[in-house]
Amino acid sequence: MKKLSMVAAVLLASSVSACVTINIYFPAAAAEKAADKIIDEVWQLQNQGGAPAPAKPNEQK
Amino acid sequence: MHSQNLRLWVVAMLLWLPVLAFAAADLEINTPAISSLKMAMQSRHSQLASHYASGAVGLTRDGLVALRDAALVPLAQRQAVGSLVAAENQDRKALYREIARANGHPEWEEEIHSTFAQRWVQKAAPGWWYQNHGGAWVKK
Structure with a gap:
Protein backbone atom coordinates (compact mmCIF):
# COMPACT_ATOMS: atom_id res chain seq x y z
CA MET A 1 0.00 0.00 0.00
CA LYS A 2 2.79 2.35 0.89
CA LYS A 3 4.49 1.50 -2.36
CA LEU A 4 1.30 2.22 -4.26
CA SER A 5 0.93 5.64 -2.73
CA MET A 6 4.54 6.38 -3.57
CA VAL A 7 3.92 5.47 -7.18
CA ALA A 8 0.80 7.61 -7.23
CA ALA A 9 2.67 10.52 -5.72
CA VAL A 10 5.43 10.26 -8.31
CA LEU A 11 2.89 10.06 -11.13
CA LEU A 12 1.04 13.10 -9.85
CA ALA A 13 4.20 15.05 -9.33
CA SER A 14 5.33 14.34 -12.86
CA SER A 15 1.96 15.26 -14.34
CA VAL A 16 1.93 18.51 -12.41
CA SER A 17 5.45 19.32 -13.52
CA ALA A 18 4.39 18.52 -17.09
CA CYS A 19 1.80 21.28 -16.80
CA VAL A 20 4.53 23.67 -15.77
CA THR A 21 6.76 22.45 -18.57
CA ILE A 22 4.11 23.35 -21.14
CA ASN A 23 4.71 26.92 -20.06
CA ILE A 24 8.15 26.86 -21.63
CA TYR A 25 6.69 26.37 -25.08
CA PHE A 26 5.46 29.48 -26.80
CA PRO A 27 1.86 30.23 -25.72
CA ALA A 28 0.51 31.14 -29.16
CA ALA A 29 -3.06 31.85 -28.06
CA ALA A 30 -1.97 34.06 -25.18
CA ALA A 31 0.40 35.93 -27.48
CA GLU A 32 -2.36 36.54 -29.98
CA LYS A 33 -4.61 37.85 -27.25
CA ALA A 34 -1.88 40.14 -25.94
CA ALA A 35 -1.16 41.39 -29.47
CA ASP A 36 -4.83 42.14 -30.09
CA LYS A 37 -5.08 44.06 -26.85
CA ILE A 38 -2.04 46.18 -27.62
CA ILE A 39 -3.06 46.80 -31.24
CA ASP A 40 -6.55 47.87 -30.12
CA GLU A 41 -4.95 50.39 -27.81
CA VAL A 42 -2.37 51.69 -30.26
CA TRP A 43 -4.86 52.02 -33.10
CA GLN A 44 -7.70 52.91 -30.73
CA LEU A 45 -10.07 50.37 -32.19
CA GLN A 46 -12.28 49.79 -29.15
CA ASN A 47 -15.09 52.15 -30.11
CA GLN A 48 -15.12 51.48 -33.82
CA GLY A 49 -18.48 51.78 -35.54
CA GLY A 50 -19.98 54.67 -33.59
CA ALA A 51 -22.03 53.00 -30.87
CA PRO A 52 -20.18 51.52 -27.93
CA ALA A 53 -19.48 47.83 -28.46
CA PRO A 54 -22.12 45.64 -26.78
CA ALA A 55 -20.43 44.59 -23.53
CA LYS A 56 -17.25 43.32 -25.11
CA PRO A 57 -15.90 40.51 -22.90
CA ASN A 58 -12.45 41.95 -23.11
CA GLU A 59 -11.08 40.46 -19.92
CA GLN A 60 -12.54 37.06 -20.55
CA LYS A 61 -11.47 34.57 -23.18
CA MET B 1 -6.55 4.25 6.09
CA HIS B 2 -3.84 4.43 3.48
CA SER B 3 -6.24 4.54 0.57
CA GLN B 4 -8.18 7.33 2.21
CA ASN B 5 -4.98 9.22 2.63
CA LEU B 6 -4.12 8.64 -0.98
CA ARG B 7 -7.51 9.84 -2.15
CA LEU B 8 -7.04 13.01 -0.16
CA TRP B 9 -3.70 13.51 -1.86
CA VAL B 10 -5.15 13.01 -5.30
CA VAL B 11 -7.91 15.52 -4.63
CA ALA B 12 -5.45 18.03 -3.24
CA MET B 13 -3.21 17.69 -6.28
CA LEU B 14 -6.09 17.95 -8.73
CA LEU B 15 -7.30 21.12 -7.06
CA TRP B 16 -4.01 22.74 -8.05
CA LEU B 17 -4.33 22.04 -11.75
CA PRO B 18 -6.76 24.86 -12.64
CA VAL B 19 -4.57 27.28 -10.70
CA LEU B 20 -1.56 26.32 -12.79
CA ALA B 21 -3.56 26.49 -15.99
CA PHE B 22 -4.83 29.93 -15.07
CA ALA B 23 -1.35 31.19 -14.33
CA ALA B 24 -0.33 30.24 -17.87
CA ALA B 25 -3.34 31.86 -19.55
CA ASP B 26 -2.12 35.41 -20.05
CA LEU B 27 1.06 37.11 -21.14
CA GLU B 28 2.36 39.94 -19.01
CA ILE B 29 1.97 43.20 -20.95
CA ASN B 30 1.59 45.69 -18.13
CA THR B 31 5.17 46.68 -17.44
CA PRO B 32 6.29 50.33 -17.48
CA ALA B 33 8.47 49.71 -20.55
CA ILE B 34 5.61 48.19 -22.54
CA SER B 35 3.19 50.91 -21.45
CA SER B 36 5.48 53.71 -22.53
CA LEU B 37 6.13 52.08 -25.91
CA LYS B 38 2.40 51.65 -26.36
CA MET B 39 1.76 55.29 -25.55
CA ALA B 40 4.44 56.50 -27.94
CA MET B 41 3.01 54.35 -30.71
CA GLN B 42 -0.51 55.49 -29.97
CA SER B 43 0.37 59.16 -30.29
CA ALA B 56 1.98 55.80 -48.78
CA VAL B 57 2.81 53.63 -45.78
CA GLY B 58 2.04 49.94 -45.60
CA LEU B 59 2.28 47.08 -43.13
CA THR B 60 5.13 44.75 -43.93
CA ARG B 61 4.89 40.99 -43.67
CA ASP B 62 7.44 41.03 -40.87
CA GLY B 63 5.39 43.10 -38.43
CA LEU B 64 6.83 46.51 -39.24
CA VAL B 65 5.81 49.43 -41.44
CA ALA B 66 7.40 50.74 -44.63
CA LEU B 67 7.16 53.74 -46.93
CA ARG B 68 5.75 51.86 -49.91
CA ASP B 69 4.99 54.79 -52.21
CA ALA B 70 6.78 58.02 -51.39
CA ALA B 71 5.12 59.74 -54.36
CA LEU B 72 1.86 59.77 -52.41
CA VAL B 73 3.38 62.05 -49.79
CA PRO B 74 3.80 65.75 -50.59
CA LEU B 75 7.48 66.46 -51.09
CA ALA B 76 7.65 68.75 -48.08
CA GLN B 77 6.40 65.98 -45.79
CA ARG B 78 8.41 63.13 -47.17
CA GLN B 79 11.28 63.38 -44.78
CA ALA B 80 8.97 63.66 -41.79
CA VAL B 81 7.08 60.53 -42.83
CA GLY B 82 10.38 58.72 -43.25
CA SER B 83 11.29 59.55 -39.67
CA LEU B 84 7.85 58.49 -38.45
CA VAL B 85 8.28 55.11 -40.14
CA ALA B 86 11.76 54.66 -38.68
CA ALA B 87 10.60 55.61 -35.18
CA GLU B 88 7.59 53.32 -35.42
CA ASN B 89 9.74 50.39 -36.45
CA GLN B 90 12.15 51.01 -33.63
CA ASP B 91 9.29 51.03 -31.11
CA ARG B 92 7.70 47.93 -32.60
CA LYS B 93 10.93 45.96 -32.35
CA ALA B 94 11.42 47.18 -28.80
CA LEU B 95 7.83 46.23 -27.98
CA TYR B 96 8.28 42.64 -29.20
CA ARG B 97 11.53 42.35 -27.27
CA GLU B 98 10.03 43.81 -24.10
CA ILE B 99 7.02 41.49 -24.12
CA ALA B 100 9.32 38.49 -24.44
CA ARG B 101 11.51 39.79 -21.65
CA ALA B 102 8.59 40.73 -19.36
CA ASN B 103 7.45 37.11 -19.54
CA GLY B 104 10.86 35.74 -18.68
CA HIS B 105 11.45 34.27 -22.14
CA PRO B 106 13.65 36.53 -24.27
CA GLU B 107 13.79 33.68 -26.80
CA TRP B 108 10.10 34.22 -27.54
CA GLU B 109 10.86 37.55 -29.24
CA GLU B 110 10.74 36.18 -32.76
CA GLU B 111 7.47 34.33 -32.24
CA ILE B 112 5.89 37.38 -30.63
CA HIS B 113 7.15 39.40 -33.58
CA SER B 114 5.46 37.07 -36.09
CA THR B 115 2.27 36.90 -34.02
CA PHE B 116 2.07 40.69 -34.18
CA ALA B 117 2.81 40.64 -37.91
CA GLN B 118 -0.36 38.62 -38.48
CA ARG B 119 -2.50 40.59 -36.06
CA TRP B 120 -1.59 44.04 -37.41
CA VAL B 121 -2.70 42.95 -40.87
CA GLN B 122 -5.81 41.27 -39.51
CA LYS B 123 -6.84 44.45 -37.71
CA ALA B 124 -5.87 46.90 -40.43
CA ALA B 125 -8.67 49.08 -41.79
CA PRO B 126 -10.07 48.47 -45.28
CA GLY B 127 -8.06 50.38 -47.86
CA TRP B 128 -4.75 50.03 -46.05
CA TRP B 129 -1.88 48.27 -47.75
CA TYR B 130 -0.03 45.24 -46.45
CA GLN B 131 2.53 42.78 -47.73
CA ASN B 132 1.35 39.24 -48.40
CA HIS B 133 3.48 36.15 -47.72
CA GLY B 134 5.24 36.55 -51.03
CA GLY B 135 6.16 40.14 -50.22
CA ALA B 136 3.78 41.73 -52.75
CA TRP B 137 1.74 44.76 -51.67
CA VAL B 138 -1.97 44.12 -51.36
CA LYS B 139 -4.78 46.56 -50.63
CA LYS B 140 -7.08 45.40 -47.88
Missing part, protein backbone atom coordinates in the same frame (compact mmCIF):
# COMPACT_ATOMS: atom_id res chain seq x y z
CA ARG B 44 2.43 58.48 -33.42
CA HIS B 45 -0.53 56.69 -34.94
CA SER B 46 -2.48 59.93 -35.21
CA GLN B 47 0.22 61.12 -37.62
CA LEU B 48 0.61 57.83 -39.46
CA ALA B 49 -3.08 57.00 -39.93
CA SER B 50 -3.59 59.25 -42.97
CA HIS B 51 -0.54 57.71 -44.65
CA TYR B 52 -1.85 54.19 -44.10
CA ALA B 53 -5.11 55.32 -45.67
CA SER B 54 -3.43 56.96 -48.67
CA GLY B 55 -1.27 53.92 -49.24
